[in-house]
Amino acid sequence: MMEPVKVGVLGLGTVGAGVVNLLARNGDEITRRAGREIRVTRAAVRSLDRARDCETGAIDIGTDARAIVEDPNIDVVLELIGGDELAYELVMAAIANGKHVVTANKHLIALHGNEIFAAADEAGVVVSFEAAVAGGIPIIKAIRESLAANRIEWVAGIINGTGNFILSQMKFEGVTFEQALAEAQKLGFAEADPTFDVDGIDAAHKLAILGSIAFGIPLSFDRIVTDGIRGIAADDIEYAEELGYRVKHLGIAQRQETGVAMRVHPTLVPERALLANVEGEKNAIMVHGDAVGPTAYYGAGAGAGATASAVVADLIDTARMMSVDPSGRVPHLAFQPDQITEEPILESPDFVCGHYFRVQVADKTGVMAEITRMLAELEIGIEAILQKDPPTAEDDARVIIVTKPAREGTLHEALDHIKALPTTRDGVVHYRVAEFED
Amino acid sequence: MMEPVKVGVLGLGTVGAGVVNLLARNGDEITRRAGREIRVTRAAVRSLDRARDCETGAIDIGTDARAIVEDPNIDVVLELIGGDELAYELVMAAIANGKHVVTANKHLIALHGNEIFAAADEAGVVVSFEAAVAGGIPIIKAIRESLAANRIEWVAGIINGTGNFILSQMKFEGVTFEQALAEAQKLGFAEADPTFDVDGIDAAHKLAILGSIAFGIPLSFDRIVTDGIRGIAADDIEYAEELGYRVKHLGIAQRQETGVAMRVHPTLVPERALLANVEGEKNAIMVHGDAVGPTAYYGAGAGAGATASAVVADLIDTARMMSVDPSGRVPHLAFQPDQITEEPILESPDFVCGHYFRVQVADKTGVMAEITRMLAELEIGIEAILQKDPPTAEDDARVIIVTKPAREGTLHEALDHIKALPTTRDGVVHYRVAEFED
Incomplete structure (x- = not known):
């Protein structure tokens, strides 16, 4: 087993605490995949007095961020303090000290990425930023690696969950922009000062990054045309709907005939389109490559868990890169070969899920009672x-039932009883039901 | 610039031709990203007489596949002959000769992956198979790398486009299974012998791979409970709909209390769920990680372009791994630093898109004519x-128009005219419209 990768964290707020908690909870699973431990050894916070949302255990916590970026025992600096000036200074110092950097800071990358990446290339280190765009959705890796064979034609996405939550509320609850914003603030989806979200600045930060990696152009935040959603009238949402559209706040980077259009604005999207049907605080991004065609990526765009998921993925990638040992590569089956375990694989009677069945019965009083009693x-x-008349056989009825989740073996026991009833006409049609949260 | 990576291709059918064409078309873009050229130097085909769907140019084409897997000048073997026996033999020989392998062969990986990966690990080479599951959708990389910090709870997806096309046809066209299958065959979405697709075997191959990389278990194809969609009655699709469900053919790998459930079967899915709304030959996969929550991935699951997109992404990853040179790493902004170019970024008057505008006018004859003339x-x-009565002002009307794509500067010219009309009451509300294919 290789040495642990030693991480110094700048900032232990929501995301920092999320990362520490995730590494604690899934540390074994992560080591089974990465082939080495990811260990947070130091952290810098603004004030030692504040309570933390995480078990800081063996982490050496102080207030001197600069000491971390200079610590020769730290392999990777994780920048989670946000904002631009101090973060910029610390990231540049970490790079100058030969550290790899992982950051979730879209503001920093959108504004200073060009200088930061030039310095990192010069120093031979890597700055990773998957968490900076769309939280837990792996959109940076998808564009940079998975779609690398494509000429990207356009990227379009819902990349600000607050704005999308507000627009969903306006449509489904029929409330005004102000009421929806207040609700978002109450639920913690919007800041007390919502400017960055509702005026599209946060989305423009992310779009600058997406546009750059899609088209191979420098980060160009200040060239993005940015309109917010403040003051959208409920009337327009309604008219749009009558015309077959949904209003969504999109970030769009698109090759057009005369150049690249980079824009964030309320957008009417045809109601059947995938992006039209992404609701609440979720994010979704579509990317069109000339070979692959349209692809889409969906998930949580914010929150401690989702952001930590992306941050730790970057830490694992960084760890892999630090080693030329083949055992540090991405394992064929995701987990290190000696960590593949046999788990019980269920036979169908042990499946637990909802069930749909249809049975044809004599249309007599008491038959339904008999089935439901069983x-x-x-x-x-x-x-x-549901009870239905069959297409033929006038004296029959079809009974269609959807059950709550039940063991499949038990369901079959019930179906066997039902089949054996004298009032049952023929075989039972059975399908499974699945509800997966999205 | 590093040396080109030299690729030997086994099989120049639809996918092989797609790869050759994609490398020819986007070679420059790919080199801008990968930092080195991906060059197909040799190919083996079954018969030299058959016409190819690609420009084979400088490729040395022969019929001896074994010569390629033994050729010391070949860095990577690309296996695209399909099936299991011959493919297995050639891939094992390539590994024994120290070659990295890229394959799109789900059948091969599902059945022989455990032995193949053990041999590859032993030999210190890598076998990549992104294209084996869900074509152009980067689901292998998402699970293996992007979600590596998560304990995966479940994976559920539409991973056979033929079956999904048939179910979409049955629902929207009201046709029988047999009619829908015939249509799929006519359009080239289904083979003459549709067994692998409609009986769920193809989906089970893919699910075996997904289950293994999600849970860290060996590939277990023969443990998957597999039901096909043959003989689904139009009636059940209709009843399901009445009850608020859509019938989809899903592959599901799910941790349950007593073990792992691995199954492919027709499934009732709540109609508002994301998976319920994936239509036609498209694929979509949801993955639930404990940290990130539910995420989804959508795109083309088959076809020359989409499959080639995934294959070439694997070739680029393989090329990166072959080098310890930092310039071979994934570049910060996707493209090599010296390949970042300035492209014209448009100002909003040059955007071309659809437009929505609303204007309040005096409710008089001729006003609409005047606006549309403009x-x-x-x-x-x-x-x-759309014409609407405003909430107040009885003598007014609201005119709402959605335009076809037009230059935004021209649209504003029209709006300026409209604002200047004596019959126009107040400001114009304007939003943009975007239709992105999905």
Whole structure:
């Protein structure tokens, strides 16, 4: 096993605490994949008095961020203090000291990325920033690596969850912009000062990064045409809907005939389109490559867990890069070969899920009661029932039932009973039901 | 600039031709990103007489696949012959000869991956297979790298485009399974022998791979419970719809209390769910990680372009791994630093897109004619018009227009005219419209 990678964290706020917690909770799983431990050894905070949302355990915590970026025992500096000036200074110092850097700071990258990356290339270190765009959605890696064979035609996305939450509220709850904003603030989706979100600045930071990696152009934040969603009238959302559109706040980077259009603005999107149907605080990004066609990426764009997921992925990538040992490569089956374990793989009777079944029965009083009694006896809950006339056979009825999640073996026991009833006409049609949160 | 990576291709069918064409078309763009050329130098085909769908140019084409896997001048073997026996033999020989391998062969990986990866690890080479699951969607990289900090709870997806096309046809066209299958065959989405697709075997191959990389278990194709979509009745699709569900053919790998459930079957999915709304031959996969929550990945699951996109991404990754030179790393801004170019970034008057505008006017005969004449004069097409009563001002009307794509400067010229009309009451509300194919 290789040495642990030693990480110094600047900032232990929401995201910093999320990273520390994630490494503590999934440390074994992460080591099974990465082949080496990712260990936070030092952290710098503004004030030692403040309570932390994480178990800081063996982490050496101080207030001197500069000491961390200069510490020869630190391999990777994780910049999570946000904002631009101090973050810029510390990241540049870390680079000058030969440290790799991971950051979630879109503001920093959008404004100073060109200088930062030039300095990093010069110093032979890597600055990673997956968490800077769309939180937990791996859009940077998708564009930089997975779509690297494509000429990218356009990138379009919902890259600010606050704005999308507000627009969803306006549509579904019929509230005004101001009411939706207040709700977002109450739920913690919007800051007390919502300027960066509702005026599109946060989205423009992210779009600057997306446009650059899509087209191979320098980061150009100040060239982005940026309109916010402040003051959108409920009337226009309604008219748009009547015309078959949904209003979404999109960031768009698009090759057009005369150049590249980079813009953040409220946008009418056809209602059947994928982007039109992304609701609440979620993010989604579409990327069109000339070979692959349209692709889409969806998930949580913010929050401690999602952001930490992206940050730790960057830390793992950095760890892999620090080693030329083949065992540091991405393992074929994701986990190190000696960490592949046999887990019990279930046979279908042990599956637990919802079930749909349809049975044709004699259309007599009491048949439905008999079927539902059978389910109740086996403690199978009913989600929905439908009774239908079959296309032929006038004296029959079709009973269609969707159950709540139940063990499949138990469901089959019930179906066997039902099939054996004298009032049952023929075989039972059975399909499984699955509800996966999205 | 580093030496080109020399690739030997086994098989020049649809995908092989797609790879050769993609490297020819986007070679410069790819080199700008990868920092070195990816060059196909040799190819083996079954018969030299058959016409190829690609410009084979400088490629040395023969019929002896074994000669390629043994050629000391070949760095990477690209296996695109499909099937399992011959492919297995050639891939193992390539590994034994110290070659890295890229393959799009799900059948091969699902059945023989455990042995292949053990041999590759032993030999210190890498076998890449992004194209084996969901074509152009970078799902392998997302799970193996981007979500590596997560404990994966479940993976669920539409991973067979043929089956999804058939189910979409049955729902939207009201046709039977047999009619939908015939249509899929006519359009080239289904093979003459559709067994692998409609019986779920192809999806089970892919699910075996997804389950393994999600949970860190060996590839276990023969443990997957596999039901096909043959014989699904139009009636059940209709009943499901009445109950608020859509029927989709899903591959599901899910941690349950007593073990891992791995299954491919027709599934009722709540109609608002993301997976319920993926139509036609498209693929989509959801992955739930404990930190990131649900994420989704969408795109083309098959076809020459999409598959070639994934294959070439693997070739680029392989090329990066072959070098310890920092210039071979993934560049910060996707393209090599000396390949970042300034492209014209448009100002908003030069944007070309659809436009939505709303204007309040005196409710008099001729006003609408005047507005539409103005648009016609500037050659701005109209997509839709709506006339509404304003909430107050009884003598007024609101005119809402969605235009066809037009230069934004020209649209503003029209709006300036409209604002200046004596019948126009107040300011104009303007939003942009965007239609991005998905």
